Amino acid sequence: MFGNNKKEKQSPVVTSKQTTSQQGNQSTGLNINSLGAGTKMEGTINSESDIRIDGELVGTLHCKGKVIIGPKGFVDGNIECTNAVIEGHFKGVMKATELLNVTESAVLDGEVTTGKLAVHPGAKFNVQCATGAGKGASPKPLQEKMLSFAKG
Secondary structure (H helix, E strand, O other): OOOOOOOOOOOEEEOOOOHHHOOOEOOOOEEEEEEEOOOEEEEEEEOHHHEEEOEEEEEEEEEEEEEEEEEOEEEEEEEEEEEEEEOEEEEEEEEEEEEEEOOOEEEEEEEEEEEEEEEOHHHHEEEEEEEEOOOOOOOOHHHHHHHHHOOO
């Protein structure tokens, strides 16, 4: 009657940027953001520095540093980062421009594009994967790779 008061539900966007007052360890210059155990976040995170996920993230993570998913951590969504260490669960699309380190406790499902890949024995690595390619590369199904190899 007096107008539309319905508010559209929007996912939160969190941006982290390192400043002098936010530096974690001044002697080493480390600044690690974290999503603690028992915390669930839905939305987008933009981080200028490293981030550790020990809780649950459903959404998108853009990180200019290293992403660490702890043993109890879970991410369902998209990650773009420089380096990543996966100890917990990841489901979605990941682009790590330099190194992706998958530990023995990790479970990955989805698509991965990375510069270099280390998968430890015991990890569950159920992904389409492209390694050593530039930022624009996308994973190809294994059948396509085998066909191109067989053709010469």
